[in-house]
Amino acid sequence: MSGDEPWPPSALPPALSRSELEMFQHLVEAEAGIHLSPAKNALVANRLSRRLRELGLTSYAAYHAYVTTRGNEAEKVRMLDSLCTHETSFFREPRHFDLLREHVFPEWAAQAAQGRRPRSIRVWSAGCSTGEEPYSLAMELLEAFPKGSGWSLEIVATDLSTWAVKRAEEGLWSLERARSIPQLLLRKYMLKGVRTQEGLMTAGPELRTFMRFARANLHAPATWPVGPFDIIFCRNVLIYFGAEARARVIQGLLSRLPETGYFFLGHAESLIGITAAARSVSANVYTPRPGPPFPSRE
Known part of the structure; x- marks a missing residue:
């Protein structure tokens, strides 16, 4: 599959390499203060894979480049939305x-x-x-x-x-x-x-x-x-x-x-x-x- 071919809907998401994870670790910590440990590799890959599919991108590095394009603040917000955890309940604690x-x-x-x-x-x-x-x-x-x-x-x-x-x-x-x-x-x-x-x-x-x-x-x-x-x-x-x-x-x-x-x-x-x-x-x-x-x- 070439770098500009969208991956088909039935395909599994691409693997998130260590270097790609490090890219998102630096980006997310700089933008939101959130630290993504190496143990979050599968979580990051799973939650960002939908954006790759919707944008027709074939790698997380390509998505990182897209997110960090100047003026693309809306996509940064979508990325952070994807990575947020929403576990809660009424009268918790x-x-x-x-x-x-x-x-x-x-x-x-x-x-x-x-x-x-x-x-x-x-x-x-x-x-x-x-x-x-x-x-x-x-x-x-x-x-x-x-x-x-x-x-x-x-x-x-x-x-x-x-x-x-x-x-x-x-x-x-x-x-x-x-x-x-x-x-x-x-x-x-x-x-x-x-x-x-x-x-x-x-x-x-x-x-x-x-x-x-x-x-x-x-x-x-x-x-x-x-x-x-x-x-x-x-x-x-x-x-x-x-x-x-x-x-x-x-x-x-x-x-x-x-x-x-x-x-x-x-x-x-x-x-x-x-x-x-x-x-x-x-x-x-x-x-x-x-x-x-x-x-x-x-």
Whole structure:
């Protein structure tokens, strides 16, 4: 097969050589801070093979040249979309939501009643994937600060993947995803699809009123939403970053929190050895201000 012949639809994708993988390792880390280890060879080949097929290219080197052509920013976005991981669920890592419900929100409500804080809360879901995380946060916020209570609520949900952001903004999922939503919240805030949407559920209008979605690249602070925020969720995202990029992003995220704000990482993530600018208040939860940790949960 010559270099300019498209590979037939029935053909297997071409192999991704070590040198080609290294090309994409450098490109993806430069563009998004994400580190692709050599163990990701098969994943990269599988996820990029569709673009090779659609563009009629016969090698990953040819695709790399196409992506890096000056002015081809749209294809860079498609490439990054292809390589993003979108594993998520409603109320993932439930102890984080327990912490908000049982400690953070009551603390803020008491402070507002004493005139010590405004009746407003801004949340950033940085790495929102297909929306399960920000909609989970929206349900908890409305339970604590219902409509008509005088509180102003805002959730900004962002992701590197344009595809994921679009799915999150649609707020439409398979009913199978409902299993991790508490029944009370499911009945109160989600709508069950009928007719053409049978087997699906969608976020109710009350959740949508204070949510905003956008693409943001954590490796490019110029794309970030304007702070400050009271809560930042950046869970199971930075594990894909190289050490230097991870440290830079964490410093930037912490700078968008006030002293009373809270920063949530995923269960396999920690700030130990990265920064001393935040104090741990619970497992994988930090605040820029000093203070006693919350009681642990068994």
